[in-house]
Amino acid sequence: MKRCKVCRRKPKLERRLNSEGILFCSDDCYEDFDNSPDDFSHxxxxxxxxxxxxxxxxxxxxxxxxxxxxxxxxxxxxxxxxxxxxxxxxx
Ligand SMILES: [Zn+2]
CATH class of the missing domain: 1.10.287 (Helix Hairpins)
Structure with a gap:
């Protein structure tokens, strides 16, 4: 199973992907990742x-x-x- 890009935990219910398909376990980790494209203009x-x-x-x-x-x-x-x-x- 893929792990969170930031904290390496196994993502559970609140997982999310950015628009490049990178997996995060939570909104917090998603926001901590600096190299995301600007998903909010997607x-x-x-x-x-x-x-x-x-x-x-x-x-x-x-x-x-x-x-x-x-x-x-x-x-x-x-x-x-x-x-x-x-x-x-x-x-
Ligand atoms: Zn995480």
């Missing part, structure tokens, strides 16, 4: 940030969410699917 930077944010939020809460869906039964499953679809549609 045409897709807003989408990347938004998708990454949604992904991290989902990964943090999906187990709880699934448990809730399981507790309250199948009608809630459609809510979950709609929530996923609304994120997908945005991009």
């Amino acid at each position: 045409p897709y930077i807003d989408d990347y940030e938004a998708v990454r944010f949604e992904y991290i939020e989902w990964m943090k809460s999906y187990e709880d969410d699934l448990y809730k869906y399981w507790l309250f039964g199948s009608p809630k499953k459609t809510d979950l699917i709609e929530a996923i679809e609304s994120v997908v549609e945005e991009f």
Whole structure:
């Protein structure tokens, strides 16, 4: 598995890439790396940030969410699917 370019730890959930495909374990390491190109002028930077944010939020809460869906039964499953679809549609 690839390691963070800055601290050499194994990146987990909050990993990110710069526009050259270099891997970082976190926003902090990403900001500590001086040789990045100017990612914030990249045409897709807003989408990347938004998708990454949604992904991290989902990964943090999906187990709880699934448990809730399981507790309250199948009608809630459609809510979950709609929530996923609304994120997908945005991009
Ligand atoms: Zn790191």
